[in-house]
Amino acid sequence: MRMRLKKHLDERLDDCAEFLLAREGDDFFTLTDEQKRGLSVDLATAFGNDNPIVLELGCGKGGWAIQTAQLHPEWNVVAVEKLSNVIVVACERAKAAGVQNVRFLNVRAENLAWWLPHGTAHLIALNFSCPFPKKTYANRRLTSKRFLQIYRLLLSEDGFISQKTDNKDFFEWSLQSYAENGYQTYDVCYDLPLSDSVVTEYEAKFRAQGLPIYATRAKAIW
Numbered sequence: 001m002r003m004r005l006k007k008h009l010d011e012r013l014d015d016c017a018e019f020l021l022a023r024e025g026d027d028f029f030t031l032t033d034e035q036k037r038g039l040s041v042d043l044a045t046a047f048g049n050d051n052p053i054v055l056e057l058g059c060g061k062g063g064w065a066i067q068t069a070q071l072h073p074e075w076n077v078v079a080v081e082k083l084s085n086v087i088v089v090a091c092e093r094a095k096a097a098g099v100q101n102v103r104f105l106n107v108r109a110e111n112l113a114w115w116l117p118h119g120t121a122h123l124i125a126l127n128f129s130c131p132f133p134k135k136t137y138a139n140r141r142l143t144s145k146r147f148l149q150i151y152r153l154l155l156s157e158d159g160f161i162s163q164k165t166d167n168k169d170f171f172e173w174s175l176q177s178y179a180e181n182g183y184q185t186y187d188v189c190y191d192l193p194l195s196d197s198v199v200t201e202y203e204a205k206f207r208a209q210g211l212p213i214y215a216t217r218a219k220a221i222w
């Protein structure tokens, strides 16, 4: 049954391969650094232009990435998700909508510095990232030190991070992490108005429950 599910998933991913820039294999950790250097995706070739790059990390089923790409044809949106059975839905939706300026990367954010060119991200969007509330999992949070170090490599000089979450503890922990790791926060908001941005799948659920949305932006101090 597992084999059949995997075969079906592979077939679905093959059907929308033009939207999938890369998939991280189980063998990633066996690769040498030289082999990993060869993985870097040529975004100008993939999109056919040099438009500014917007990255979304942990894109889920791709609603934000697809809508943002549709609203901003002058941007190229690259959306990252580690789960293949989730990102396949995003690729299928992008294909059905015929969006030209969105692509997906089925990789772990931990390894992004190998997959993407450095110094090119105009915006890194962290939309409702998993809060990993257990202290022992703090380094899995996408705003922990090791990730902020990776974002510093990926961001362009005027690039910035935009974070939205429903989790106040994670939000405040993130604000501290930005400050401790050489980032300056601004537009810090404890109740983001609805009109301000494209709504993600998770955000729609939280807003329907009347929960406040916490948001901030952060810029690396060079």
Ligand SMILES: C[S@@+](CC[C@H](N)C(=O)[O-])C[C@H]1O[C@@H](n2cnc3c(N)ncnc32)[C@H](O)[C@@H]1O
Residues within 6 Å of the ligand: 057, 058, 059, 060, 061, 080, 081, 082, 083, 086, 107, 108, 109, 110, 127, 128, 129, 130, 200, 201, 202, 203
């Ligand atoms: C809570 S969901 C939010 C999905 C979407 N951004 C939204 O707002 O509707 C978080 C997503 O991040 C993905 N994720 C968590 N850690 C990740 C990592 N290290 N690399 C890539 N994706 C990750 C999860 O698989 C999950 O799909």
